[in-house]
Each structure stands twice: as C-alpha cells, then as structure tokens.
Amino acid sequence: MKRIFIIPAYNEADILPSLVAEIIDKTPDYDYVIINDGSTDDTIEVCRRHHFNVVHLIANLGIGGAVQAGYKYALENGYDIAIQLDGDGQHDPASADVLTQPILKNEADFVIGSRFITKEGFQTTWTRRIGIVWLNTVLRLITHQRFTDATSGLRAVNKTVIKQFATSYPFDYPEPETICVAVRKGYRVLEAPVVMRERTTGRSSIRPFHALYYLLKVTLAILIANIKKV
Amino acid sequence: MQTITQVFAILTIILFNVYIIHILRKELIEYQYALMLLGAGLAMLVFAAFPQALGAISYFLGIGVPLNLVYFGAILFVLALIFQTIVALSRMRRSIYELIQEVSILKLQIQKMKETSPQEELDGQSSERDTTLKGNGANS
Numbered sequence: 001m002k003r004i005f006i007i008p009a010y011n012e013a014d015i016l017p018s019l020v021a022e023i024i025d026k027t028p029d030y031d032y033v034i035i036n037d038g039s040t041d042d043t044i045e046v047c048r049r050h051h052f053n054v055v056h057l058i059a060n061l062g063i064g065g066a067v068q069a070g071y072k073y074a075l076e077n078g079y080d081i082a083i084q085l086d087g088d089g090q091h092d093p094a095s096a097d098v099l100t101q102p103i104l105k106n107e108a109d110f111v112i113g114s115r116f117i118t119k120e121g122f123q124t125t126w127t128r129r130i131g132i133v134w135l136n137t138v139l140r141l142i143t144h145q146r147f148t149d150a151t152s153g154l155r156a157v158n159k160t161v162i163k164q165f166a167t168s169y170p171f172d173y174p175e176p177e178t179i180c181v182a183v184r185k186g187y188r189v190l191e192a193p194v195v196m197r198e199r200t201t202g203r204s205s206i207r208p209f210h211a212l213y214y215l216l217k218v219t220l221a222i223l224i225a226n227i228k229k230v
Numbered sequence: 231m232q233t234i235t236q237v238f239a240i241l242t243i244i245l246f247n248v249y250i251i252h253i254l255r256k257e258l259i260e261y262q263y264a265l266m267l268l269g270a271g272l273a274m275l276v277f278a279a280f281p282q283a284l285g286a287i288s289y290f291l292g293i294g295v296p297l298n299l300v301y302f303g304a305i306l307f308v309l310a311l312i313f314q315t316i317v318a319l320s321r322m323r324r325s326i327y328e329l330i331q332e333v334s335i336l337k338l339q340i341q342k343m344k345e346t347s348p349q350e351e352l353d354g355q356s357s358e359r360d361t362t363l364k365g366n367g368a369n370s
Binding site for chain 1: 323327330331332333334335337338
C-alpha cells in the first residue's frame with residue numbers, strides 16, 4: 001500500500017521543515033508531497049535547501065487548486081491512499097494511522113479527521129464553531145449522515161476517491177462540498193477522531209471579512225452538489 | 231422619425247456590423263460571440279430601416295411606448311452577453327487551473343529525471359542536484 005501526505009502550503013516556509021521532520025519521524029512509511037501554491041515568501045528556497053519533494057505551482061491557485069494538484073500527483077504516481085494535511089502545522093501527521101485504519105479495513109473510502117468527537121486539542125474560536133455547526137447541519141439534512149467537522153482539511157481517501165478528486169475538485173472552500181459529492185457518488189464517508197493544534201504561523205484562508213461569503217458560497221455549493229450530475 | 235436621424239442610425243449600425251466582420255477577419259473574436267453581435271446588428275438595422283415594425287411589435291405586446299421595447303430588448307441582450315462571458319470565463323479558469331497543475335507536476339518530474347539520469351551532465355544545467363528527495367516511491 002503506497003501512502004502519501006498531500007500538503008498544500010502557501011507562505012509556510014517557517015513551518016515546513018519541522019512539519020516534514022515530524023512526518024519522517026512519526027510516519028516513516030508514508031511519502032509526502034508539498035504543493036507550494038505560488039508562495040511569495042522564501043518557500044521555494046527553503047524547499048530547495050532541504051531537498052523536499054515539492055510541486056511548485058507556477059501560479060497561485062488557492063486551496064482547492066493546490067489540493068487537486070496533490071491528488072493528480074498521487075494518481076499519476078500510483079498511490080493507494082492519500083492523506084490531506086494542512087501545511088500550517090495545525091494537523092498532526094501522527095493522525096494518519098487513525099484516518100487510514102477504516103480504509104485499510106475496507107470500511108470507508110473517505111475518512112475525515114474530526115476535532116469535535118473527543119473534543120481534545122484546539123477547538124477553534126466560537127465564531128468559527130457557529131459556522132461549522134451550520135455546515136454540519138446543512139450536510140446532515142442533505143446527506144442524511146451526521147458530520148461533526150465539515151470544514152476539516154485533515155482527511156484520508158482511497159484510490160477511487162483520489163481518482164475522483166484528481167478529475168473534479170471545487171476551487172475555493174472545497175471541504176464541505178467534497179463531502180456532499182462523495183456521499184452522492186456512493187462513497188463510504190466516515191469521521192475519525194483527531195486532535196488539532198493551534199496554528200503557529202501564517203493565517204487561515206478564511207478571513208473574518210469573508211466569513212459570510214464563505215458560508216453562503218459553501219451552503220449553495222452543497223445544495224447544488226446535491227442536484228448536479230456526479 | 232426624421233430622415234436624417236434614420237440615415238444616421240442606419241450608417242452607425244452598418245459601421246458596427248462592418249467592424250464585427252473586420253475583427254472576425256483578423257481572428258480577434260470567436261464565431262460564437264460574433265454571431266450574437268451580428269444578430270443584434272441585423273435586428274437593429276431592420277428596425278432602423280423600418281421603424282414602423284417597432285411600433286407594430288410594441289402594440290402587439292401591449293407596450294405603450296416603442297422606445298421601452300428597445301430598452302427591454304437591449305437589456306435582455308446585454309444580460310445574455312454577460313451570461314455568455316461568465317460561462318466562457320469559468321470554462322477558461324478551469325482550463326488554466328488544469329494547465330498550471332499539469333505543468334507544475336511535469337516540472338517536478340523533469341527535475342527528478344534530470345537528477346537520476348547521467349544525460350543531464352551534458353546539458354550544463356546540473357548545478358543543482360538534489361539526490362536525497364524523499365517522497366516518491368520510497369516504500370510499499
């Protein structure tokens with residue numbers, strides 16, 4: 001079983017070396033690929049100096065385009081399992097085993113790491129939790145399945161889903177939408193408990209100013225995903 | 231309508247149509263968009279030549295002032311154009327994203343090939359050799 005971490009990174013030069021070291025240390029039997037999403041800091045130099053395995057996108061595509069590049073890479077290189085891991089250090093590579101277990105046991109095709117099952121670790125701000133609860137509810141109404149952390153970017157998928165995401169992936173704010181698409185495609189989507197950390201550098205792609213637009217866009221995307229041809 | 235106004239309108243519209251054909255000839259515009267503009271140009275030409283037609287249609291549709299029909303038609307046309315533009319733009323964005331992803335992945339693969347193949351010694355671009363790349367095919 002070839003397994004790979006897909007690490008989208010935008011201006012995360014400070015954190016990448018320690019993140020990669022953590023991966024090599026904690027999960028030696030996993031490969032990784034960093035997707036440098038047209039960073040404007042010295043990410044390229046840092047990656048070159050450390051000989052990281054990294055796809056430098058020649059222009060900034062945003063989180064959806066970057067993650068999809070990772071899935072394309074995983075597909076082309078014949079990986080069986082891909083684990084999405086944010087490049088900002090919020091996600092612990094050690095979560096990989098919990099996430100891949102259901103896939104290895106053939107109980108799931110797509111496993112989402114949820115920080116709200118055991119409620120340990122960084123639980124994010126209350127304003128964000130309101131948004132997450134809203135999206136969980138929308139997803140639950142649409143998919144008839146319970147999700148506790150719809151926006152989580154820590155997730156593992158098997159080969160079928162790698163192929164699907166390599167072909168089609170939303171551009172911006174993709175996480176909740178992909179859950180809906182996956183359920184509609186008939187994939188088995190599960191959640192597994194993970195512990196997240198507070199980001200130490202960089203900033204979230206969801207800024208307060210955009211919060212309302214974010215919620216509107218994602219809600220509409222989920223509703224449309226439910227009626228579109230998949 | 232005064233004859234001078236009518237002549238002015240017809241000339242302007244002909245100029246518009248000629249310009250569309252001109253940029254078509256120079257391949258500055260796709261046929262799918264040119265057709266829409268030419269269609270609008272033709273309709274305008276007909277109404278400029280036979281203003282009575284506009285009055286008749288307005289009367290038929292129950293629109294009191296024929297000018298309102300012109301505005302209504304114009305707004306519909308502009309909306310259709312905007313719609314067409316947005317669709318084209320979205321499709322283009324998708325293609326560009328695809329292109330950027332594929333090219334960027336290819337660049338990594340070429341770089342890796344250069345590092346493993348002795349051939350690259352010949353092309354003089356071997357100054358930066360990364361031999362310790364982790365991440366690809368290192369395990370099962």
